Structures are given as C-alpha cells and as structure tokens.
Amino acid sequence: MIVRPEPSPLGRTTTTFVGIAFICFVFADVAITTVDPWQEFKLLLVGIVTPDFYATDSVAQSIGYTLAFAFLGVALSNVLGLVLALLFFSRIVRTFCAVIRAVHELFWALIFLQLFGLSPLTGVLAIAIPYAGIIAKVYAEILEEADPAPLKTVPGGTSLLSTFIFVRLPDAWSHFRSYSMYRLECGIRSSAVLGFIGLPTLGFHLETAFKEGQYSEVSALLILFYVVIATMRTWMRRQLIPVYLIGAAAILPWGISFSFENIVRFLTEDIVPHPLRTGAGMDAFGDWLHLMVFEQALPGTIATVQLTMIALVATGFLTMVLFPLISPLLFGKASRLSGHIFLVVARSTPEYILAFILLQLWGPSMLPAIIALTIHNGAIIGHLVGRYTETMKLRQDASKGINRYAYEVLPRVYRPMLALLFYRWEIIMRETAILGILGIATLGFYVDSAFADLRFDRAMLLIAITAMLNICVDAISRSVRSRLRLQTSLKQQ
Numbered sequence: 001m002i003v004r005p006e007p008s009p010l011g012r013t014t015t016t017f018v019g020i021a022f023i024c025f026v027f028a029d030v031a032i033t034t035v036d037p038w039q040e041f042k043l044l045l046v047g048i049v050t051p052d053f054y055a056t057d058s059v060a061q062s063i064g065y066t067l068a069f070a071f072l073g074v075a076l077s078n079v080l081g082l083v084l085a086l087l088f089f090s091r092i093v094r095t096f097c098a099v100i101r102a103v104h105e106l107f108w109a110l111i112f113l114q115l116f117g118l119s120p121l122t123g124v125l126a127i128a129i130p131y132a133g134i135i136a137k138v139y140a141e142i143l144e145e146a147d148p149a150p151l152k153t154v155p156g157g158t159s160l161l162s163t164f165i166f167v168r169l170p171d172a173w174s175h176f177r178s179y180s181m182y183r184l185e186c187g188i189r190s191s192a193v194l195g196f197i198g199l200p201t202l203g204f205h206l207e208t209a210f211k212e213g214q215y216s217e218v219s220a221l222l223i224l225f226y227v228v229i230a231t232m233r234t235w236m237r238r239q240l241i242p243v244y245l246i247g248a249a250a251i252l253p254w255g256i257s258f259s260f261e262n263i264v265r266f267l268t269e270d271i272v273p274h275p276l277r278t279g280a281g282m283d284a285f286g287d288w289l290h291l292m293v294f295e296q297a298l299p300g301t302i303a304t305v306q307l308t309m310i311a312l313v314a315t316g317f318l319t320m321v322l323f324p325l326i327s328p329l330l331f332g333k334a335s336r337l338s339g340h341i342f343l344v345v346a347r348s349t350p351e352y353i354l355a356f357i358l359l360q361l362w363g364p365s366m367l368p369a370i371i372a373l374t375i376h377n378g379a380i381i382g383h384l385v386g387r388y389t390e391t392m393k394l395r396q397d398a399s400k401g402i403n404r405y406a407y408e409v410l411p412r413v414y415r416p417m418l419a420l421l422f423y424r425w426e427i428i429m430r431e432t433a434i435l436g437i438l439g440i441a442t443l444g445f446y447v448d449s450a451f452a453d454l455r456f457d458r459a460m461l462l463i464a465i466t467a468m469l470n471i472c473v474d475a476i477s478r479s480v481r482s483r484l485r486l487q488t489s490l491k492q493q
Helices: 009-026 037-049 059-086 091-102 105-116 120-145 149-153 160-197 202-211 215-230 238-251 260-270 282-326 333-348 351-362 366-391 401-423 425-438 443-452 456-484
Strands: none
Touching (some): 009 282, 037 351, 059 215, 091 120, 091 456, 105 120, 105 260, 105 425, 120 160, 149 160, 160 215, 160 351, 202 215, 260 456, 282 425, 282 443, 282 456, 333 366, 351 366, 425 443, 425 456
C-alpha cells in the first residue's frame, strides 16, 4: 500500500489561492472590445521609437511640480509617521494608521479636491496622509526589531525623548533613511498619477497626449519619468534635502484660493447621507442604504476582490519568471544588466498609468487592470527576490540551467517570495479599487461616479467600505504569514 505524504501547509495555501484565482478568472470580464487593437498598438509602437521631447509645453515645469508634490508630501508623511510610530503601541493609533493607509492617494485627492480645489495643498495632503500611515507601520516594525541591548544601559530616570534620540534612533536611522528613499520613489509615482485628476504634474500631460493619440509625446514623457526615477540615487543627496524642500515649496502655485465656507459645508452637510440631511426619516435612509449596498457597494466589492485575487496569483507566477533575470546564480552580467533595465521600467510605471494605456488599446474590461497590476507588482517582488539570491551560496556540484532554477534556487526563495507577495496583497487591493476610476467596475468606479454627480455622501460611504476591505485583507495577510511563519525582512511597501 502506497502512503502518500500529507501536503505541506505551504503547498495547501498555494493551491487554495491558485484555485480561488482560477474561479475568479472564469467569471471575469477579460474581453478585448476595441475594433482594431492591433492598429492602435502599431501606432503606439511607432510613438515609442519616435519620442518627441518638444511636443509638450512647459514639460520642465511639470517635472518640477511632480517632484515638488512628492518632496513635500513624503517629508510631511515622514514627520507624521515617525510621531505615530512612537505611539504605535496604542490600539487607537494602530487602528487610525490602518484606516488612513487603506484609502488610496487618489481617493484622498478626490476628497481634498472638494475642500481645497486644485491647490497644492490637495496634492501634498493626498500623498502625506496615506503615506504617514504606511511609514508609521514600517518605522514601528523597525524599532520593534532593533537590538534591545542598548536600552539596558540607559540610566534610570532618563526621559523617553532622550532615550529615543540617543539610544533607539542611531540603530534604526540607516533603515529609516533607506525606506524614506524608497517611499520618495513611490511618492514621485503617486505625484505623477495625481495629474489624472487635474493637478499640473506629468500625469496631466500624459492623459491629454494619450487621448489625442500623440504617442510620440507619450513616449517622451514616459522616458523623462523613467530617467527621473532611475537617477534618484545620483541627485538625491542628504545635504541637498533642505534645498529641495525649499525649492518645492517655492515653485508650487500657492496663490490658488479656496473657500472656508465650502470646507465647513462639505464636512458638516455634504457627506451626511441625503435622507438624514433633508430630514426624510429613517425609512428613506433605509431605502438609501439598501440602494447603496446592493446596487453599488456589493457589486463593486465583488469585482474588487475578484480582480485582486487574479492579480495576486498572476503576480506570483510572473515573479518566478522575472527574478532569474537579475540573479547571479542563473545569468551572466550582460543578461542581468538588461534584466535590471526591464525591471526598473516595469516597477517605475505606476499601475494606474499602465492600465490607462492598456485600456486605450483593448477597451474597458478587467484585462488591462490584471496585466497592469501583475507587471508592476511582479517587477517589484522580482527585483527584491533577485537581489536576495545574491546572498545565496550553492554547492560546487550544483546543477546547471533549468535544473538549477527548479531544484536549487526556486525552493530556497519560495518562502521569502510568498512573504513579499502576501505583504503586498493589501497594496494590490488598494490599487485595484482605484483602477475603477478608469472605468473598470471596482469600488473606485462607483466612488468616481459619486464625486462626478456631486453625491459626496455616497462617495464617502464607498470609500469607507474600501478602507474596511483593505483592513480585512491586511488582517488575513498577517494571519497567513504568521501561520506559515513567512519572514518579511525583505519587504518594501
């Protein structure tokens, strides 16, 4: 009698998630609806190889605004995040951070747009608020994982502030600085995307050029964006940070005014459910709630979860394809250089921009969103896993070629890869929701429609549901990582 071994928890978890993603894909709308996508694709390819750097007026100013929003937003989020990290032991603070980071930057921008209009404050706060929640969580984890030995040498009666500055901060500073650089890169991507709601960043010109079919202009703008991201390590110097911050505050058009009365009305009236605001009674409120739940929130949630699960598993498969491109255990220097370039471009392109491009080519369906989320997140995790293999040592008699990948390398990186994948699950969910603004029927679609119709009460309810959904996914992700004992020392949000 042959006794089959019990499948490992890792194998069962993988099979479960692949099965869920397959079921979601069966019922997903992945049709290509454009009449002649290949003709449009040919025009795009022609534009890519013939960039026109003179087609966009004031492109230098747009790049400056993009960097300015990122610098000020990330700087403010670091200050707020550090303060929150020191208070992260409080359940109230942890819950607050979870809520603000669960709402995407574009959703925050849509909210602040109603308060401050197209002023710089809208862009800065849209980046700073969710990033503060993310940074607080990461900084708190860094402080928690720091060596506790120096704390034992602190004399009795030393204040908490002195203990933090002179004992805890020096050990964590290098990690804070490294993560801040990564968060600035994310801030530049977010700042570019804010152009799609009207702020004067690169995204504004990208959207205009693409809708007009000016693909050479699109190509030039994307190349400039990639250059800015790729050269960050060169121009980002610690001693220049004050200069950058002062310059960022100086170039933004702060003269745009906003009405304090509008802010008060938005916070005290506009976001209150319409039946309660007009005194229509609880029966009318029940009808309003029933409409919102069953006609918008429920279908939007189902589509968001469906798209998220497909993108999560597809990201895992793509990561296994991409990480060998930069692994010294599998390829030589020349091949790894081209692999690095490809991964830099793929991970530097925001999912929103990539999905927007694919939607113009293929039409509105889940397919552009799936591909965009998969490429961006697969490139990020593939880069981290590929770098992880640089520390691995193989036996002298280790196999070569595909056998080395399948039997020597992949089994060793699979657990760290899953840790990173589940760590980004919440992020993929956030991005999935916001892609609804492009016309995909996730929660973001209904949020954007509510803002367009000036039904702010509906928009705030749907944003609250989006936040709750992200918090639930984060809790499930932490539970899975804990149960499987997946280490997330490689993580970057």
